[in-house]
Amino acid sequence: MKGTVIATDEFVERQSTVSSKRIGTHWGWFITAWSVAALVVLPVVAVIFLAFTGHDGGGSVWTHLAETVLPGYIATSLKLMVGVALLTGSIGVITAWLVTMYQFPLRRFYEWSLLLPFAVPANVIAYVYTDVLEYAGPLQNVLRDLFGWNSPRDYWFPEIRSLGGAVVMLSLVLYPYVFMLARAAFLEQSAALRDVSRTLGCNGFQSFWRVALPSARPAIAVGLALSLMEALNDFGTVDYFAVRTMTAGIFNVWLNMGSVRGAAQIALCLMVFIVGLIWIERHARRRQRQFGKGDQFRCYRRPRLTTGWGWLASLACFLPFGLGFIFPVGILTRHAIVYFEQSWTDRFVEYAFNSFTLSITAALLTLIIGVLLAYAKRLDRTRSVQHALKLSSLGYAMPGAVIGIGVLIPLASFDNGVDAFMRDTFGISTGLLLTGSMAAIIIAYVVRFLAVSAGAIEASLDKVTPSMDMASRSLGENSLRTLWRVHLPLIRPGLLTAALVVFVDAMKELPATLLLRPFNFDTLATNVYQYASDSLLEMAALPALVIVVVGVLPVIIISRTIVASRNEV
Amino acid sequence: MSTAKKLLVTTMAASGALAGTLAASMATAQEDAGEVNVYSYRQPFLIEPFLKEFTEETGIETNIIFSDKGLTERIKREGRNSPADVVLTVDIGRLQELVDQDVTQPIEDETIESNIPEQYFGENNEWVGLTSRARVFFTSVERMEPGEIETYEDLADPRFEGRICTRPASNAYNVALVASMIAEHGEEETKKWLEGFKNNLARKPQGNDRAQVKAIRDGVCDIAIGNTYYYGKMMEDEEQRSWAEAARIEFPNQDGRGTHVNISGMALAKHAPNEENAYELMRFLTEKTAQSMYADVNYEYPLNPDVKPSETVASWGDFKADDVSLAEVSSLRRRATELINEVGFDN
Numbered sequence: 001m002k003g004t005v006i007a008t009d010e011f012v013e014r015q016s017t018v019s020s021k022r023i024g025t026h027w028g029w030f031i032t033a034w035s036v037a038a039l040v041v042l043p044v045v046a047v048i049f050l051a052f053t054g055h056d057g058g059g060s061v062w063t064h065l066a067e068t069v070l071p072g073y074i075a076t077s078l079k080l081m082v083g084v085a086l087l088t089g090s091i092g093v094i095t096a097w098l099v100t101m102y103q104f105p106l107r108r109f110y111e112w113s114l115l116l117p118f119a120v121p122a123n124v125i126a127y128v129y130t131d132v133l134e135y136a137g138p139l140q141n142v143l144r145d146l147f148g149w150n151s152p153r154d155y156w157f158p159e160i161r162s163l164g165g166a167v168v169m170l171s172l173v174l175y176p177y178v179f180m181l182a183r184a185a186f187l188e189q190s191a192a193l194r195d196v197s198r199t200l201g202c203n204g205f206q207s208f209w210r211v212a213l214p215s216a217r218p219a220i221a222v223g224l225a226l227s228l229m230e231a232l233n234d235f236g237t238v239d240y241f242a243v244r245t246m247t248a249g250i251f252n253v254w255l256n257m258g259s260v261r262g263a264a265q266i267a268l269c270l271m272v273f274i275v276g277l278i279w280i281e282r283h284a285r286r287r288q289r290q291f292g293k294g295d296q297f298r299c300y301r302r303p304r305l306t307t308g309w310g311w312l313a314s315l316a317c318f319l320p321f322g323l324g325f326i327f328p329v330g331i332l333t334r335h336a337i338v339y340f341e342q343s344w345t346d347r348f349v350e351y352a353f354n355s356f357t358l359s360i361t362a363a364l365l366t367l368i369i370g371v372l373l374a375y376a377k378r379l380d381r382t383r384s385v386q387h388a389l390k391l392s393s394l395g396y397a398m399p400g401a402v403i404g405i406g407v408l409i410p411l412a413s414f415d416n417g418v419d420a421f422m423r424d425t426f427g428i429s430t431g432l433l434l435t436g437s438m439a440a441i442i443i444a445y446v447v448r449f450l451a452v453s454a455g456a457i458e459a460s461l462d463k464v465t466p467s468m469d470m471a472s473r474s475l476g477e478n479s480l481r482t483l484w485r486v487h488l489p490l491i492r493p494g495l496l497t498a499a500l501v502v503f504v505d506a507m508k509e510l511p512a513t514l515l516l517r518p519f520n521f522d523t524l525a526t527n528v529y530q531y532a533s534d535s536l537l538e539m540a541a542l543p544a545l546v547i548v549v550v551g552v553l554p555v556i557i558i559s560r561t562i563v564a565s566r567n568e569v
Numbered sequence: 570m571s572t573a574k575k576l577l578v579t580t581m582a583a584s585g586a587l588a589g590t591l592a593a594s595m596a597t598a599q600e601d602a603g604e605v606n607v608y609s610y611r612q613p614f615l616i617e618p619f620l621k622e623f624t625e626e627t628g629i630e631t632n633i634i635f636s637d638k639g640l641t642e643r644i645k646r647e648g649r650n651s652p653a654d655v656v657l658t659v660d661i662g663r664l665q666e667l668v669d670q671d672v673t674q675p676i677e678d679e680t681i682e683s684n685i686p687e688q689y690f691g692e693n694n695e696w697v698g699l700t701s702r703a704r705v706f707f708t709s710v711e712r713m714e715p716g717e718i719e720t721y722e723d724l725a726d727p728r729f730e731g732r733i734c735t736r737p738a739s740n741a742y743n744v745a746l747v748a749s750m751i752a753e754h755g756e757e758e759t760k761k762w763l764e765g766f767k768n769n770l771a772r773k774p775q776g777n778d779r780a781q782v783k784a785i786r787d788g789v790c791d792i793a794i795g796n797t798y799y800y801g802k803m804m805e806d807e808e809q810r811s812w813a814e815a816a817r818i819e820f821p822n823q824d825g826r827g828t829h830v831n832i833s834g835m836a837l838a839k840h841a842p843n844e845e846n847a848y849e850l851m852r853f854l855t856e857k858t859a860q861s862m863y864a865d866v867n868y869e870y871p872l873n874p875d876v877k878p879s880e881t882v883a884s885w886g887d888f889k890a891d892d893v894s895l896a897e898v899s900s901l902r903r904r905a906t907e908l909i910n911e912v913g914f915d916n
Contacts, residue, residue, distance in 0.1 A: 055669070055670055057669070057903055064907055064910065065910070067911075068907070068910040068911050068913070069910045069913070069916075072913070072916060135784070135787045135789060136783050136786065136787050136812075150788070151788040161775045161776065241775070242737050242773065242774060242775040242776070242915065244915060244916070251638070252739050252906070254638075255638065255741070256662070256739055256741065256744050256902065256903075256906040257902075257903045257906050257907075258662070258666055258669065258902070258903060259903075260642065401638055401639060404639060405639055405642050408639075408642065408643055408646045409646055412646035412647050412648065413646075415647075415650065416647075416648050416649070416650055419650055429650075431650050432647060432650045432651075432652070435646070435647055435650075436634075436647070436652065511638070514635075514636040514637070514638075515636045515638065515639040515640070515643060516643075517634060517636075518634070519606060519632035519633060519634055519652070520632050520633060520634075521634075526635075530612045530613055530614060530635065531612075531614070533612065533637065534612060
């Protein structure tokens with residue numbers, strides 16, 4: 001198997017012992033990584049703190065919850081997870097496999113367009129589909145006219161506001177995570193590997209099932225984990241559909257029972273849940289590692305599918321793209337045009353600018369921190385930095401509003417601490433420095449999205465064989481210069497993808513922005529929400545459309561990068 | 570450029586961007602003499618019209634933060650440096666939460682006290698009500714006779730099996746309604762009532778109040794529960810007018826304790842930095858101009874007795890409101906949520 005090494009742990013450990021002996025202990029990296037991780041994990045610590053000391057609104061809620069709604073919350077969350085995993089997994093993997101391996105009509109178009117639903121916020125797609133599919137919506141009206149039905153008792157139609165509806169809505173905008181990562185993994189796989197499997201007698205499907213899929217598993221698992229975490233943390237969609245997941249439970253306890261403490265406790269349970277999920281996955285693939293030199297895909301010629309199969313493949317790719325992008329965007333565009341006069345304000349440019357500035361800053365910061373953590377982990381094989389990396393990703397396992405509160409606590413304590421100190425010492429009040437500033441929002445984004453960026457960077461970095469480090473170091477470069485001259489250029493596609501995914505995610509972020517923002521400050525997402533939360537979808541359509549349009553460009557760049565990585569590396 | 574330098578430059582660029590945004594946002598947070606800072610649980614498009622009027626009248630600029638969750642926590646954490654002056658919110662529970670979390674101070678002002686009736690003041694004047702909304706029945710014009718359903722208690726009557734729609738009971742307005750039932754009948758009876766009510770539902774609780782009226786138009790159910798203002802808003806919207814026309818408003822419990830009402834209100838933040846301007850704004854909010862605007866924009870009932878509700882609102886007719894103390898309703902909120910969970914109303 002030319003160019004690909006599937007190594008056992010033993011082999012890797014032998015290699016890395018060699019490398020760490022030669023490289024030394026890297027205290028600088030070690031300390032920086034841990035400090036950054038400690039800072040990023042502070043908001044999570046703040047939520048833990050709330051779980052013990054927060055306002056409890058008159059007594060513990062646990063006994064009551066455990067006896068009544070909690071089992072339901074957990075069961076619903078589990079069902080949601082299974083549903084989203086199955087749907088995002090199958091859509092993502094199948095379409096990624098098709099566009100990577102076969103030639104069929106419109107293949108090149110789907111290569112990038114399949115990523116587009118990622119730019120659509122989950123709550124927006126839920127609003128749009130509900131409008132169309134509910135009883136009063138146009139679709140059921142047409143059906144009633146056609147068949148002469150008069151009331152909902154005359155026929156059966158799937159209820160969009162249901163667990164199943166939530167699974168479909170979330171999957172339609174989350175499958176691109178799986179698609180993106182699976183496709184990158186398939187592209188990185190050696191064509192030789194597949195050729196060998198074919199010579200050994202596998203047919204196309206077997207080659208996929210027995211060779212390509214298992215070796216792409218780590219990437220697929222990361223994609224699935226990301227989409228599952230987003231699904232579990234989603235509040236907008238499940239609230240709109242009255243699907244009672246653990247996240248819905250957090251808000252019920254917080255807002256109706258007045259117990260911040262109880263809410264923080266459920267949030268921690270949710271986090272344990274998610275961390276457990278990640279751990280199981282990592283544990284399952286801990287014995288598997290591969291390094292590629294990445295020069296093999298170039299010589300792969302995609303077999304052309306016969307006309308019938310080709311169009312079938314094309315249709316399979318069109319479905320998720322059409323349902324997740326074309327359709328919702330079409331409806332939004334229609335509303336945006338009809339209601340343009342009412343919804344357009346001059347402040348739109350300002351909203352777009354705010355969204356853009358916040359997202360780009362968050363993307364850059366998560367990128368820098370992600371590289372730092374991932375590289376420190378690579379240098380340090382004692383596993384200690386590995387824990388720092390995991391710890392700093394915990395923010396992704398919490399709903400946005402909870403992270404918002406979590407960010408608020410340390411920031412406000414810091415500001416008030418500085419203020420008290422300055423008052424006591426110099427008699428000047430510094431007031432709130434960070435709380436209520438854009439910095440607070442950016443910090444929340446970093447805490448929330450670092451997992452996405454660090455994960456992607458770690459995955460790319462892991463694919464660079466350790467012999468690269470050794471070669472560079474033996475030629476006299478230090479660790480910093482090795483990172484800059486060897487690793488960063490090698491993982492450039494991974495870096496760009498990481499930054500862009502965070503950018504798009506930040507563009508869509510709502511709850512933390514809503515809570516932490518300065519006075520008179522709106523982003524596109526908060527502007528959508530102010531109307532959508534009052535069921536004025538028509539007024540919300542224009543800003544929602546702008547989010548999608550701004551998000552589409554980065555998504556196209558991500559796709560080009562993935563394709564380019566094949567030709568360049 | 571050496572590697573270290575390049576790294577440094579990248580890091581600096583990023584932190585520069587951060588510092589820039591920080592400076593920009595601090596500039597907006599800076600306090601001038603003529604400002605008042607509003608933390609609002611209500612959407613900006615609802616409150617902006619009369620805030621604008623306020624600025625025109627007084628020259629005092631208003632700054633707003635809107636969020637539908639967590640503002641109480643934010644004020645609490647910001648502590649004595651919090652820029653918040655006035656908090657605007659709906660639902661008695663939210664007002665009480667502000668007091669419970671100790672982020673308010675008493676509102677002491679003769680004008681305000683003379684404008685708003687005493688029963689709409691919190692204990693120690695920690696909050697003041699501004700408008701009210703009634704939780705009424707919307708009944709099908711086609712399939713229901715007027716007066717066929719008379720009381721909240723009737724919602725549990727087997728006569729109406731499979732004919733009622735509501736948003737989830739965990740919603741603040743329904744929680745307050747259930748709390749008022751506990752105040753009237755006690756826990757045990759309320760629980761039985763909730764069970765009967767659940768049994769009468771045409772579908773799993775979902776959507777907002779508007780969606781329930783739509784469901785009546787669609788023939789999904791015959792009776793829905795909702796706040797009065799939704800009706801006004803639907804009449805305003807061309808597309809939704811047909812939904813509203815399919816239903817009529819009926820005020821429950823007119824022969825008994827009266828219809829359950831909830832309020833929107835305001836509180837003065839504990840460490841309000843612009844206290845004088847805050848009072849200026851709060852007085853303004855209780856006076857004629859703002860009261861009628863506040864009430865009209867969202868079809869609510871002004872609490873200042875000298876101000877008449879808008880024509881649309883008045884056309885729904887007079888009604889008797891339940892005069893149970895709002896403080897009591899609010900204190901029963903948690904118990905109400907527990908009962909709702911116990912009967913699994915939203916499941």
